Amino acid sequence: LRGINIDISPKSDTIINIFDVETEIVKDEITGKEKYVLNLENKIEDVTQALLTMARGSTKSEDVNELTKQIIAEIVAEEYKAKGITSNPESLYTDATGQGQGLMRTKKLMPTISEWYDRLVEKCNENDNETYQYHYDYLVKVMKQFCKKYNGQMAYFDGQSTFDLLEGSKFININISQLEERFARPLAQQILLSWIWEKYVKKNSEDKNKARARRVLVDEAWMLLAYPEAVDFLNTMARRARKRNVSLTVVSQKFQDFYENKNCQAVLTSAETKLFLAQDKSEIDYLREVFKLSEGEADFLITCTRGEGLIKIGYSSAVIAIRPTQREFEFVETNLTKLLEMRKNRGE
Secondary structure (H helix, E strand, O other): OOEEEEEOOOOOOOOOOOOOOOOOEEOOOOOOEEEEOOOOOHHHHHHHHHHHHHHHHHOOOOOOHHHEEEEEEHHHHHHHHHHHOOOHHHHHHHOOOOHHOEEEEEOOOOOOHHHHHHHHHHHHHOOOOOHHHHHHHHHHHHHHHHOOOHHOOOOOOOOOOOOOOOOOOOEEEEOOOOOOOHHHHHHHHHHHHHHHHHHHOOOOOOOOOOOOOOOEEEEHHHHHHHOOHHHHEEEEEEHHHHHHOOEEEOOOOHOOOOOOOOHHHHHHOOOOEEEOOOHHHHHHHHHHHHHHHHHHHHHOOOOOOOEEEEEEEOOOOEEEOOOOOHHHHHHOOOOOHHHHHHHHOOOO
16 A cells, blocks of 8 residues: 555564653744754653553553652653753754755654663662662563664664654554563553554644644554553543644453553543444443444444444444455455465466
8 A cells, every 4th residue: 555564573673762862843833933842851751651661561560650750750861951952843853964955954863762771770769769769679670671772672662763754655653563462562552552643643743824733543452451641641632632733543352451440531531433343242231331322333233244334423324334355455455365266376
């Protein structure tokens, strides 16, 4: 489809740096003119939330609390300060080189998880406050696995980013299917959402006449729900993306997880369009309650066949039948036997 596929896995060379920060275009409330700003405070919070999810780990450790978060946040802020990065957009760049119109600005190298970890170890050794010592020791122990410098098993977010979102690309797919499902994938989803916000959403103008229509799709979104920091960011994306003419599409086969997580209400209420495919009887009551389905709509969803569904836009709803063309099937078919037949028929 003339798109780009990016693999994130222990075997991939692709690195997405969680510390990447970009300027954004905002409209001045007084003059109405657009200007570039650097919201470093929000970025420090985003990085802190990601590192906090890492610290919780697959066990969702209860040892991680507000003191842990405070330690993480302070060191994140110190890392940006050490690079000379402030709320001034110009602080992202080194001095320009060249002459006249040939002036070139070079973007500074961003902090990395390994650099953050080294500062953590240093502060841990210097600490003389018993209240904080346990949390320092815990972080030193569990965060090493995310550092490439120490051959960590989950170090694919450590280092300078090797990939940037290309403006001319029609479709960019970031593939995390090779990551371990219980913890690594939800963590990757959270980090990638934050990175996409920096590199993709923030760059869109707040002026609807200038902004390009963009879409961010999150597949298997139920995996995010295990970690409160990830849910917070998904909610933030749902609320703020529309302002920049970006629509968030959330795809999931496990609606009950959304129903039981009360922190997901912003995601559900922000969705103007809902598409329901065939549902299991065990979940239909949750859908009926949240989306105010009629009895007839609910009955249809537990009896409809493949390709049939219900679409709701605002207060209107309609039954639909999806019939892909043969050409479309070539892109969406996952049955290996049928794929081989298609290739054979094409003489490949």
